Amino acid sequence: MSTQPPIWARPEPKGRGRQSPLSRAGIVRVAIEVADAEGLEAVSMRRLARELSAGAMSLYHYFENREELLELMIDTVAAEMVVPDLPGDWRPAVEAVARHSRAMFRAHTWVLPIFQDVPAVTPNLLRHIEQTARAVASLEGQPPELLSALAGAVDDFTIGFTLRELSGGERRQRSWDTPELRLLLESGEFPLVASFIAADSPMPAPDFELGLRWLLDGFQAQLA
Known part of the structure; x- marks a missing residue:
């Protein structure tokens, strides 16, 4: 060693x-x-x-x-996650960090499995973590454990979403149109699935911005 x-x-x-x-x-x-x-x-x-x-x-x-x-x-590659000019308000700041992180993961897909584990701490990775902490810390008056939970939730969402996005979304979309599925739908046991397919939206395209907004809306509602 x-x-x-x-x-x-x-x-x-x-x-x-x-x-x-x-x-x-x-x-x-x-x-x-x-x-x-x-x-x-x-x-x-x-x-x-x-x-x-x-x-x-x-x-x-x-x-x-x-x-x-x-x-x-x-x-x-971790340097690409650092936002050059972080907004002062917590929500735009968190959104900017999440977008930069996703862009890096999409550009360098090989790094995603490493970030699912615990990568070695390096200067640029710690700069990203520090910036994430700064983004949530702009929510003044909140306990550190709540801010840490928010940072972790956004990080988990970003990594999980990007993994799913890059792991064969088109294949999953096509898999709905199979003889086996049509046979099951003819039984009448799955009317809601049938209605989604009839509307041509059995598996909507992933929407990162929508998911991030829902996550932050839910967090913000708890603060009210």
């Missing part, structure tokens, strides 16, 4: 060779491009070395292992 500081706290190592084109940021950028296009499983030191026209062992001069590379990949 390494006793070194985390990768993001260590200085950039000097390149090997007088004109080495490699750098941590450059390696991370290519790793993110590969992950975005082919999934995280496609990211290996050997693959990155090929993309960078470098020797595989040369990458270990910049990262001790793949886990360190992944940590900087997460930190890099």
Whole structure:
């Protein structure tokens, strides 16, 4: 087990060779491009070395292992969740954080399973968490546990919605039009399902903004 500081706290190592084109940021950028296009499983030191026209062992001069590379990949994309100009009012602020988070998850789908667990804490991820806390903290006079619950609920909604949105919504939509379903509907046991299908809306397209509004409306109603 390494006793070194985390990768993001260590200085950039000097390149090997007088004109080495490699750098941590450059390696991370290519790793993110590969992950975005082919999934995280496609990211290996050997693959990155090929993309960078470098020797595989040369990458270990910049990262001790793949886990360190992944940590900087997460930190890099987490920066996209930080809202440049956070609104002062709690609701627009929370909405802005949620939208930026969703945009990042949609751009880098490989990171979603990592955020379902507990990712390593990195500077940009902590900046996102701090900004989320600042967004809900603008609700003055509310207990910290309530504000923490709101932040968690919005985060869970954003991750869960995006996962569902990206996990085959079109396939689910098409699955309603099957011989098996038509046979079941003919029994008359499922009149409400039949009415939804007759209205051509068995599974409405997911609506992030609507769901977020309902969530925040419900929270706001409890404050009244």
